[in-house]
Amino acid sequence: xxxxxxxxxxxxxxxxxxxxxxxxxxxxxxxxxxxxxxxxxxxxxxxxxxxxxxxxxxxxxxxxxxxxxxxxxxxxxxxxxxxxxxxxxxxxxxxxxxxxxxxxxxxxxxxxxxxxxxxxxxxxxxxxxxxxxxxxxxxxxxxxxxxxxxxxxxxxxxxxxxxxxxxxxxxxxxxxxxxxxxxxxxxxxxxxxxxxxxxxxxxxxxxxxxxxxxxxxxxxxxxxxxxxxxxxxxxxxxxxxxxxxxxxxxxxxxxxxxxxxxxxxxxxxxxxxxxxxxxxxxxxxxxxxx
Amino acid sequence: xxxxxxxxxxxxxxxxxxxxxxxxxxxxxxxxxxxxxxxxxxxxxxxxxxxxxxxxxxxxxxxxxxxxxxxxxxxxxxxxxxxxxxxxxxxxxxxxxxxxxxxxxxxxxxxxxxxxxxxxxxxxxxxxxxxxxxxxxxxxxxxxxxxxxxxxxxxxxxxxxxxxxxxxxxxxxxxxxxxxxxxxxxxxxxxxxxxxxxxxxxxxxxxxxxxxxxxxxxxxxxxxxxxxxxxxxxxxxxxxxxxxxxxxxxxxxxxxxxxxxxxxxxxxxxxxxxxxxxxxxxxxxxxxxxxxxxxxxxxxxxxxxxxxxxxxxxxxxxxxxxxxxxxxxxx
Numbered sequence: 001x002x003x004x005x006x007x008x009x010x011x012x013x014x015x016x017x018x019x020x021x022x023x024x025x026x027x028x029x030x031x032x033x034x035x036x037x038x039x040x041x042x043x044x045x046x047x048x049x050x051x052x053x054x055x056x057x058x059x060x061x062x063x064x065x066x067x068x069x070x071x072x073x074x075x076x077x078x079x080x081x082x083x084x085x086x087x088x089x090x091x092x093x094x095x096x097x098x099x100x101x102x103x104x105x106x107x108x109x110x111x112x113x114x115x116x117x118x119x120x121x122x123x124x125x126x127x128x129x130x131x132x133x134x135x136x137x138x139x140x141x142x143x144x145x146x147x148x149x150x151x152x153x154x155x156x157x158x159x160x161x162x163x164x165x166x167x168x169x170x171x172x173x174x175x176x177x178x179x180x181x182x183x184x185x186x187x188x189x190x191x192x193x194x195x196x197x198x199x200x201x202x203x204x205x206x207x208x209x210x211x212x213x214x215x216x217x218x219x220x221x222x223x224x225x226x227x228x229x230x231x232x233x234x235x236x237x238x239x240x241x242x243x244x245x246x247x248x249x250x251x252x253x254x255x256x257x258x259x260x261x262x263x264x265x266x267x268x269x270x271x272x273x274x275x276x277x278x279x280x281x282x283x284x285x286x287x288x289x290x
Numbered sequence: 291x292x293x294x295x296x297x298x299x300x301x302x303x304x305x306x307x308x309x310x311x312x313x314x315x316x317x318x319x320x321x322x323x324x325x326x327x328x329x330x331x332x333x334x335x336x337x338x339x340x341x342x343x344x345x346x347x348x349x350x351x352x353x354x355x356x357x358x359x360x361x362x363x364x365x366x367x368x369x370x371x372x373x374x375x376x377x378x379x380x381x382x383x384x385x386x387x388x389x390x391x392x393x394x395x396x397x398x399x400x401x402x403x404x405x406x407x408x409x410x411x412x413x414x415x416x417x418x419x420x421x422x423x424x425x426x427x428x429x430x431x432x433x434x435x436x437x438x439x440x441x442x443x444x445x446x447x448x449x450x451x452x453x454x455x456x457x458x459x460x461x462x463x464x465x466x467x468x469x470x471x472x473x474x475x476x477x478x479x480x481x482x483x484x485x486x487x488x489x490x491x492x493x494x495x496x497x498x499x500x501x502x503x504x505x506x507x508x509x510x511x512x513x514x515x516x517x518x519x520x521x522x523x524x525x526x527x528x529x530x531x532x533x534x535x536x537x538x539x540x541x542x543x544x545x546x547x548x549x550x551x552x553x554x555x556x557x558x559x560x561x562x563x564x565x566x567x568x569x570x571x572x573x574x575x576x577x578x579x580x581x582x583x584x585x586x587x588x589x590x591x592x593x594x595x596x597x598x599x600x601x602x603x604x605x606x607x608x609x610x611x612x613x614x615x616x617x618x619x620x621x
Contacts (some may be wrong), residue, residue: 116352180393184455185349188407188462189380198406202397 027278030271037268052081053236059149063255068161073246073257083264089239090265093154098215101165102156106208106223108162109169114177114196124170127163135160135222139231148234151225157219168211172204213276217269224265240265294364295322296498297346297466302358304341304350304522307493311571315341317522318358318615323515324383325465326496328489328510330530332545333519336567343468344517345502347383348375363465380411384459388471390451394443400427401439404461411462426457430487449480453487460491465496466620475509483580485512506546507528515604518542521567521578524597528605530556538600538612585611 040047064071073081106128112120139156146152175180177200185199220240226232227241229247235242240261246260303492304316315336323329331339331620332377344350346360360367363382367375387393395403402421408414413421420439427435430453443451452472459467469488489512492499501513509530511518514535518526518541526539537543547561565582568574577583580590595608 062341180387180389183349184385184387185391185460186349186548187379187380187385187468188411188459189376189383190410191376192409198398199395206397252607 010147023278026274033267033271034275036262037087038091038272040084041091044084045085045090049081049084050078051075052238054084058259061250061257071254071256073172073243078176079257079260082243086238086240086261086266087268089150089237090220090223090231090241090268091240091241093150093157094216094220096154097157097219097223098212099213101157101161102208102212105159105165105167106204109166109171110173110196110200110204112166113170113173114192114200120170123166127166130159131163135201136226136229136231138147139226143231145163148231150233150237153223153232157222157226160222161215161219164215165208165211168207169204172207173200176200176203210276210280213272213279217276219270220265220269220272245257294361296325296327296363297321297323298359298361299346300340300361302342302345302360302361304338304345305355305357305563306351307353307355308571313570314573315522315570316345319519319522319524321517321524323466323498323500325498326492327515328492328499328501328513330513330516330570331500331502332490332504332506332509332516334504334545334563334567335521336570339504339519340470341522343385343470343500346468347379347385380462382463382465383468383482384466385468385470386452386463386472387404387457389475390443390448391475393455394458396443398442399439399445400441400443404454404458407458407461412420422461426461427454427468429491430454430457430460431483432457443444446475448621449484452469452480452484452557456491457483460495463495464497465511466500468500468502470502471504472501474503474505481508488512500538504547506542507549518545521573522570523578523608524606525579525609526607527597528600528607532602533581537606538595538605539579539609540583540585540611540613543613544582544584545583575609583611585613587611 041235061072073079073082108123112123138160142156143152184200185195190199223232223239224241224244227239228245230242230245232241233239243261244258244265247254247256247261250257299319299321302316302319303314306313319338319342321329329524331342333339338615341350341354345356346362346367348356348360348370350356356368362378364376367378370378394400400577401420401423404426405416405419407417408419408422412419412422420447421437424435427438432438432450432453438446438450438454443454446454452475456472467488471614472488473484476484485508488499488501491497501509503509506516511530513530516526516528516530517524518533518539520541526533526537526542528537533542534546541563542562544563550560555593568578568581574580574591576589576591576593577595580586583590590611593610595610597606597608599606600612
């Protein structure tokens with residue numbers, strides 16, 4: 001049978017389709033807020049802010065003024081300064097705890113989904129056990145035993161996040177490992193390590209990274225809840241959660257002390273969720289199309 | 291041909307445990323492929339073609355049970371240690387799948403996939419591997435190969451993707467290429483191009499090839515030998531020209547009749563094969579094709595026909611009631 005040879009002029013195909021996806025003003029506002037919060041948190045020591053721990057007993061619960069832009073709290077400490085330094089704690093814990101989760105959970109999920117068998121049963125079983133354990137009791141037990149510190153708090157929240165990341169990684173590995181490109185790689189003699197790292201990991205990374213941003217949002221809220229209950233960072237260090245907790249005592253006289261950190265947390269968590277959702281939606285079509 | 295064939299499949303059977311009972315996907319298949327030769331495996335969906343190819347590659351699903359022997363290049367693959375098997379695959383086996391959508395990694399560029407495979411197999415440095423990838427892409431007929439290296443699979447058309455999949459398969463200079471329905475997911479015009487490409491590269495590299503298809507038209511003229519499979523068994527096996535000149539098994543005849551003909555009068559009914567293949571979890575006592583066969587006799591229901599030699603020693607078929615018509619089709 002005679003066939004047509006492909007004779008397309010070479011310059012036609014080279015221009016690859018430009019990615020012109022509209023992200024919308026909401027996405028950019030959220031990204032802008034996130035950048036702002038990060039910048040302020042990182043630059044806190046060089047910003048012209050009063051110390052967040054200096055007390056001024058004569059200026060307790062002072063209203064907004066030129067000296068104290070957001071007023072002072074119940075012990076006369078500058079509210080804006082505490083908010084900015086609190087962002088450092090909330091963001092540190094909020095970012096590093098999911099890093100623990102994505103590393104350990106992602107690795108376990110990838111291995112469990114690829115190798116299956118007894119290893120998978122063991123991993124899934126132990127994760128179910130961890131999920132069944134009440135998280136607050138676990139946090140309480142660990143802080144009581146090891147003491148309250150930012151490091152301990154990050155570790156607890158990180159470990160609590162492992163099962164969720166493991167599930168996301170395992171679920172996408174299970175479907176991907178049966179795809180033909182994996183079998184083709186095996187037929188070409190690729191080793192297990194190569195298949196896991198080069199064929200599967202880049203594919204599993206997409207949903208994991210999108211889930212990571214949602215994990216950050218959840219962790220900030222949980223850290224707030226723990227600090228609110230007095231299980232978070234030890235005083236006098238401020239975090240958004242502990243600020244809300246302290247503001248609760250003067251809710252009738254000075255409601256702004258609880259509401260200002262709550263609004264900061266609300267906006268930040270919302271931004272992480274919005275950006276996470278948009279990124280997931282951006283990476284999904286390619287997966288669906290293939 | 292002298293010496294042992296490159297690949298010989300001896301009495302291979304594949305059993306898959308299913309909730310409805312044991313499913314015998316491949317049932318006592320014997321095949322040989324010599325170096326540089328092409329074997330076509332033909333049969334309808336679910337007749338065990340793909341399972342047979344996976345059995346040859348030793349890439350069956352985890353729960354599948356394989357029996358028999360697969361000898362490749364003097365080694366029995368079934369009894370080979372995993373690491374030795376991996377090394378053997380890396381040197382001499384490759385596979386091209388039906389759907390180029392799923393046979394390329396969606397998140398890596400064409401270049402990354404090709405270059406890494408080359409580096410792994412031929413131990414080339416980055417620059418040499420890149421040059422070799424461009425040559426390979428050009429060899430499989432991709433225009434502007436240099437620009438293609440930067441693109442992702444979803445930016446290519448189906449035919450292009452299949453060409454890339456073939457380039458990756460050819461990259462390690464395999465001795466045997468298994469093409470599992472390489473053209474089923476493609477346009478008819480692209481089909482012929484891809485098949486010609488495979489045939490050209492096969493001649494150039496002197497590799498053996500197994501083409502798995504449900505289309506006798508694909509096999510005609512492009513293979514040295516054809517094995518027709520039905521319900522997990524080989525029911526007719528012959529050199530391609532001999533098969534198309536004179537087929538004995540009613541199933542082969544029915545398959546050929548089911549190919550639409552360009553010179554048929556408009557609105558002619560296509561003589562499709564009625565019914566379905568038998569339930570593989572409940573094997574029939576007699577010939578598996580007997581419920582759908584036009585020439586069925588009483589004996590066909592009671593006894594399983596075995597592969598027997600026809601007039602020449604390399605033409606075999608399994609039928610009690612063979613047909614002897616000249617098909618009148620030249621291969």
